[in-house]
Amino acid sequence: MSQAEQPAQGREVDPTERLELLLRDLRSARSGLTSREAARRLVQYGPNELHRRGGHRWPGELVRQFTHPLALLLWAAAALAWVAGIIPVAVAIVVVIVINAAFAFVQELQAERAVEALAAYLPVQAKVLRDGRPAVVPAAELVPGDVLVIDEGDRISADARLVEGGVEIDLSMLTGEAMPVFRSAELLDTGVSLLRARDLVFSGTMCTEGRARAVVFATGMRTELGRIAALSERVQREESPLERQVRKVAWLIAAIAVVTGAAFVPLATFGAHLPVPEAAVFAVGLLVGNVPEGLLPVITLALALGVRDLARRGAVVKRLxxxxxxxxxxxxxxxxxxxxxENRMRVTVIWTAAGTYEPEDGPAAGDARDPALGGLLSVMVACNNAQRDLAGTLTGDPTEMAMLAAADRLGAPGRTGGRLRLFHFDPVLKRMSTVDERDGGTWVDTKGAPETVLPLCTAIMEGGEVRPLTAARRHDVEQVVDAHARRGLRVLALAARRLDPARPAPQERADAERELTLLGLVAMHDPPxxxxxxxxxxxxxxxxxxxxxxxxxxxxxxxxxxxxxxxxxxxxxxxxxxxxxxxxxxxxxxxxxxxxxxxxxxxxxxxxxxxxxxxxxxxxxxxxxxxxxxxxxxxxxxxxxxxxxxxxxxxxxxxxxxxTDDNFATIVAAIRSGRQVYDNIRKFICYIFAHTTPEIVPFLVFALAGGAVPLPLTVLQLLAFDVGTETLPALALGREPAEPGLMRRPPRERSESVIRTSMLLRAWLFLGVICAVLSMSGFFYVLLKAGWHPGDPTGPGSPLHHAYRQATTMTFLGMITCQIGTAFAARTERASLRSVGVTSNPLLLWGIAFELALAAVLIYTPPFQALLGTAALTMDMLAFVAPFPLIVWGADEIRRWLLRRREAQPL
Ligand SMILES: Nc1ncnc2c1ncn2[C@@H]1O[C@H](COP(=O)(O)OP(=O)(O)OP(=O)(O)O)[C@@H](O)[C@H]1O
CATH class of the missing domain: 3.40.50.1000 (HAD superfamily/HAD-like)
Structure with missing residues (x-):
């Protein structure tokens, strides 16, 4: 069957026609479908799912990666280099843009997948009648003709017509109206719009009160919700405060990069007597090197992976x-x-005025001569919504299941008569009542918190007699309640009133719950x-x-x-x-x-x-x-x-x-994960920021030396460094194991920014300065060893030219090796690296291996040598840079040690 024919199927019926006609048209009955028929219809109608439009959005996403504001800034830089006539630089910048866009695209795709996979952790279920019996099925398997069983608190998963009962429905998902509306099988509306018909309920809405049964007439994209979904584009992902904060900082840094770049032009032209176009190219290089375009996608991915990990641990979050x-x-x-x-209640003690019973001891302990116990057991069974299925398993509210199980154990007969009325458990009133036909009469049966049931009682069953509940008696009962509650038991009071058969059963709660006779107390244990x-x-x-x-x-x-x-x-x-x-x-x-x-x-x-x-x-x-x-x-x-x-x-x-496991411990585990993700984001921001200083310093040295020192790093080398070293180790830092002491520090302030001054100082002035000094020392080491003196020519054709190329290569390699040290240093904020394990983040080790392999290619292969102006380094030069990672990392270890020592000192 073609897609085009599909929509007709669900609506070949008129949901507002007479119920009997509708059931006939849907080939269904009040008792629902058989499992076999449901399976057949599932094949015919397809799963009850929504397909949002815009599934193939990736071309648009890809375009967005090339056109977001920071990318536009880079495009402008490329255009500037092009106009200045330095084509390789322009091309290199475009390569930077492409590589960054590709990385960002892959990361966002991965982030989206991680979030979309969450749906699998929270399968939506629906209660239906299948083969005449209630059954719980995945909501995706609902078909037209199914009869839904709707209870308070349920989400409705298909469009349906009420068959019996009445419910309050929150329609806000469809209509935006905040107030719940009443929908009932008794109200027949024709000639109004579907959403207004008072006997219909819709997919995506919620039942906030009541109980009903309803026959499904539309599923999947044929529901009202499906129509809205088909109209609207996919929901836009909202930006988290963290991402917003970082976006702002990224802009600030970009602005600084533009200003530094612009300031470089006069410095280089007047200080180093460079022609303006050449100075402009360096300025562009500086700008490109410092724009933190890779930052946001890395953060999004880190948050998304955090969401995925949380889901695996039993905490499914809905927003990044x-x-x-x-x-x-x-x-x-x-x-x-x-x-x-645990929510596994077990009745441990039953108290009546005549004695105390322990259901664990079995029926023998139930004293048949205590009429209060007989009445109490009747109430336990009658005023109870728990159910026992054919296999004997109990389902329902744990408090009520416990009562039913205890009554069984004490030998109480099952439910005998019918229920005339239910006043459901109200969490404000903290009690529930039913009007039942049992034991040869009509009774109001009430159970609930003693504080709310005792005031409704005027009498107490004592030794087969109904006696007035005097203040002294009431006080005694309260003492018993307190004694059990003090042991951590949940105590419920049970009471009843025999109704006059000549009068109609009470319709109002207040009318039913009065002048009750207290039968006794039930205490239950729910282990922590x-x-x-x-x-x-x-x-x-x-x-x-x-x-x-x-x-x-x-x-x-x-x-x-x-x-x-x-x-x-x-x-x-x-x-x-x-x-x-x-x-x-x-x-x-x-x-x-x-x-x-x-x-x-x-x-x-x-x-x-x-x-x-x-x-x-x-x-x-x-x-x-x-x-x-x-x-x-x-x-x-x-x-x-x-x-x-x-x-x-x-x-x-x-x-x-x-x-997904209802467990308090999972909340704590989730908080721990939240702290860890946040910490890790800080780590890679620190890492990414740390390479700003070593990128700027070579240009500053050149400009400030007034031409005496040749440029220690070419623009193309700077761009290669920027692309080659940033993303992979940053991603790896996002997967860092938790730092010791993570759960021994107080929670972060709501207003605290992810980028703190201390972090900037550490990145720019501590790690950054060390890296800059080391890489510049590599540069001068090679030049001086070759016999260079300030002011000596190093251009093409000069005797020192090869040494100069090796020297810039030293700056380049020095920066890369220093970044390796920075990556290790950034792994912890306070703790020593030993305490988290030097090799405990294999991803980082892979990232570094990749970085070094890339550096080898750029330094030793002739095409890249020609492009970047690099030259092969000798063994002694390599030996010179080899300790750089250790120096950077070691210096930061000492800084962190001092920090810990200062924190440990009493004030
Ligand atoms: N099914 C029930 N019928 C009658 N009374 C009940 C029923 N369930 C609970 N109660 C009474 O109402 C009180 C409050 O129950 P409620 O379910 O609101 O909270 P809770 O489950 O005890 O606590 P929490 O809010 O920690 O989950 C209980 O202490 C008990 O006395």
Whole structure:
């Protein structure tokens, strides 16, 4: 079938026609498709994927590499050389442009691939009915006719018509409207635009509340989202703050290069009595040598490779800039369940007024004479959305799975009657209720946090009798709750009320959840993750603050925080109620005064307030979350972290980083990677900047000597040095292993620039000056040895001409060998190279080998000798430059040693 025929397929049906007709047209039913039929349709309709236009963008990309502003500057330089009549220089500059563009192109392509590969780490899933049963399938395998099961927090992956139920939908992806809209199977709309029809849902939108089933009528490019994607060009990659910063600096340096070049002309004409066109050519050479055109692509690639590494470790980030933000993270606001703990709940204790039971002991321990226990088990089973599939495996919320498992163990019968109503778990109210037909009657069954359930109870089941819940009784129950919570257990209270059969079942939550009878408490254990304690210790050493923001009980949260080392003996615990009563000013003061803080019984809105307050104080904040209501806080934090396994699609969409293993330790590993990438970027910037001084000095010496010293480096040699030595070692420095002590220093300030004055001083005035002095010494060594005196002619035909060519070659080789030393020196900022291992970066060794091989070709092959003005060097000359790398590197080792010593000294 041709592509052109495709769009008709999905829309051979009218999604707004009567539901029965639509199902007939789609050859489907309310129970969905069979697996075999779905597989057949997948072949017919193709995968449910979007193909963005503009897949073959590389010609445009390539052109961009030749036309970005720095390249244009180089083109202007080439034109200038051409006009001045120095054709080889003009050609050489064009070669520089081409080589740089090719490198940049390859790097950007690689960067893009690395980011695109991320999609594989976060496969989008969809819940459908297949063969009449719920199943989870890759969203790409959805076909028209499939019946989707939509739950709160789900991303909808195809256009569909609601078959039953009602949902709140966030349509902002399609319409830009921020407010969710209600969509229901009961509302039939015809004659309106599809997006307005109140019984339709669309691919790319999110379900923020409710439950529904819907039959798919369009997939892939035939969806509304597909139409938009077909219209719009590929999304532009936004530039990260780091790239923006470096772009600015690159421009500054380019400006300096232009000024230095321009200043050289009068200096050379008046000082060294050079004809103006010749002086102009040198100026152009200087300019080309100093424009840092290779810098940005190297940074982009370093960030992209950082993103790829993070994904491999379980942290999928969605923006390149997240890598650098991670490196500056100063506060992690983490929830508890599933992040610090394993999210594998196990009921350890059940309490009723008549006794305490331990489900681990089995049914024998369940006392049949305790009617409260019987009722409690009924509520545990009825007020529960967890499900057991045919194989007996439980699925659903871990708290509820634990309850179902415990009830089983205590010998409770399965669900008997039907459910009349569900008031779903509300993270603000922290409870859930159902209206059920069970045990020969109709009941309201409630479970939730004791603080929210106890106030709704007026009675307690005690020894088979319903007694009033007096203040004293209430106090006793609270004592039991505290005792269990103090051990780190999550405690839920369970209550029920028998309804009058003559009256209709309550429709409102408030009407249902009142005058309840407390049946008992269920305490469950969720062990801390083994890796968390070590990760916490890492954070503390790295000056990163950890704030726990949890929906759980204050004592439970404090106990777990203590177990993993986040909090000491007496942590400051602030409950949601107290936080709500706090002014912004009080909250700021609280966050400033106490490093160890736990926010318990907090609502998702609390997370937003905390993130805002911390950011206002200048902290870079990472915030975890998994629910629909967490989305605003995830967006507001610098790094919103969503849980890949337990999190809702809404949270994942809002987050900057998704943890595929839900593990706190992964956040810390990601911060470490962020710091490492940032460090490495600094290393190669230092390396690239260090060759500015040795490039300028030969021209300065020439100009300032007023003609007494011949030019120590030709323009073509300078260009060859620039192209041959910059990119490969810089790329290798981007892959440096982490420097020791990386996680023992405080986080970087938000405002700190990647290029610091100390780094510039080190590059230009320390490493640069040493390199310049050494390469100039090589130049004079050869000249003086040949009997040269200042002012002697060295031009073609003069007796000293060969020696002069060898001398410039010495400057050239001296600069290359010094750069090798610089590359080793730049590998660490503070530490000694021995502590990271001299050969621990094989890429760098390869880069250097390439550099030396290239130098040999340029110096010893006749065509290049003719082009660059080089001459073969003798053994003693090679012996002269051989120690240069060691000298540069050694000098920097001493500098770093002094630096470390000074830092270690008490103030
Ligand atoms: N399915 C549920 N039904 C009824 N009550 C629940 C249910 N799940 C949790 N609760 C109660 O609500 C409280 C808050 O739960 P919530 O899921 O918001 O946070 P959490 O998972 O404990 O913590 P965190 O925010 O650290 O993930 C729990 O401590 C528990 O008392």
């Amino acid at each position: 800039s997240a890598v650098e933000t991670l490196g500056a993270t100063g506060v992690i606001c983490t929830d508890k369940t599933g992040t610090l703990t 993750r083994a890796e968390v304690a070590e990760a916490v210790a890492y954070c503390h050493a790295a000056g990163i603050r950890i704030i726990v923001v949890t929906g759980d009980h204050a004592l439970t949260a404090a106990a777990i925080a203590q177990q993993v080392g986040i909090a000491g003996e007496h942590p400051v615990v602030v409950t949601g109620e107290r936080l709500d009563a706090m002014s912004e000013h009080d909250l700021d003061a609280l966050l400033r005064e106490h490093r160890q803080l736990i926010f318990a019984r907090s609502s998702p809105e609390a997370k937003l307030r905390i993130a805002d307050a911390l950011r206002a104080e200048g902290h870079v904040v990472a915030m975890t979350g998994d629910g629909v209501n967490d989305a605003p806080a995830l967006r507001r934090a610098d790094i919103g972290v969503a849980m890949g396994r337990s999190g809702t699609d809404v949270a994942k969409e809002a987050a900057t980083m998704v943890l």
